[in-house]
Amino acid sequence: MLARRAPLPYPATTAAFFDTAKIEGIAFLESDSNAVAPDPARAVVRDEHAGVPMFGMDTEPVFGGDLPEKWGRAQAEISQQLKVVALCRDGQRCPAAARELIRLSSEGAGRSGRARVGLINRAVNLAIGPASDEAQWGVPDHWSAPFETIQSRRGDCEDYAIVKYAALLEAGVSADDLKLVVLKSAFPNEDHAVLAVRVDGEWLLLDNRTLTLVRDTDVVRAMPEFMLDDHGVRRFVSANRHRQSVS
Template sequence: METAAHRRAWWTVLVLCGSMLLGSAADLRAGTLLSPGSAALVRKSAEPFGVFAFAISTGNLHQKWFALKDKLDGDMVQLALCDGDRDNCASPAALKLLAIVDQARTRDGRARLGETNRAINLAIRAANDGADDVWSTPLATFQRGAGDCEDYAIAKLAALRLAGVAADDLRVVVVRDIRAGADHAVVAARLDGHWLMLDNRRMAMVEDEDARTYQPLFVLYPSAVMRYVDEPVQASGSAGRQVSLITANAEAR
């Protein structure tokens, strides 16, 4: 017969297992339980588009993001140094990006986000990387003066961080543009509990719930790549052949 002590022991095991899988409520709110390979689910209210996501540790997207991360950290150091000493900054690209940051710092809230979105959209010429799909750092993008959707997004991420937006309120989100039949990357910025999409295809920002032609695929943190639980609809025919390398090579299963 099962004793009270046995029941308590089993209950303790179940609680520990649940804690390892889901983490504490504080961890989920802060988004700290995000080590690559973790099976932790982020609460539905925590992420853009309100969809559950889980960390992945393999796939082309994971490799690209973590290969970029060290270079991005280097750019942020160089930008910070130039920010503190403009006269001795040897990087025209850094000065051009910092000019956008300066304008953003004069604004607050939604105006700061909108200023950054518009200014970077205007500063970079849209250009397709083709089959290579190179993910560039902000300084490389501004030096080139051109980039594709993820290059815009990465530059906006850096500019917003320098302008004072908290890292926990920023995400790079990879979506499926259902109307265009292709994958796309945007920055999501949280403001007053709502996620706004900073998109190189439009000057005006829209909330995630209003971006109805975008189906979320991945959300990128500094420390992890998260895959949304909902699978993208499998396209067929010519639309299916247009799937970009971002999703086609992200073998996360």
């Protein structure tokens, strides 16, 4: 569990993290993203090819510790379970959780861009009920694989994000356009995970506490901490810090 308190009952206000005077609702527009992914080999990365980097911040790799270990396990489970889904589509034995993941990923069928992302985000948020790891598993922190969350129909913020990550991959979204993001709220003091999806060069945040797709530039009263993607874990750092280090 990333949050230090039980998840809020769904739905909840976006005011904790987003500027409600500026946020943009789900726009059902037909569009596709052709942005180029950042190069993971650089120690500090600015997403030059995609324009302004997420949150206007640079990132640096994180190689050790608890978070890379958890994310590595989650990636392995996602990969394995998507193989099960592929077998389902080939007409082989298909467990109920795999069928549900196919259903969730198909919510955006026939759509593209924000419409596809918005429909899948809505489907996942409505399919899962909020529950803390303490309440559900009796432990302070437990990252569930997609099938586990789908079967229990309960989870906390990173569980929602992981299911959305898997569903959007299954829907055909490039892994380069998907990132789990960990935010630190200023008040109350808590961590919160969301999924970020790049659409038409913009990063949209998918939160389990709202059906609204929110641009990264509209986040307020929260500080981005970590970015988790196909290349591993990276820490957000100030762009000014990077400029000072190379000057």
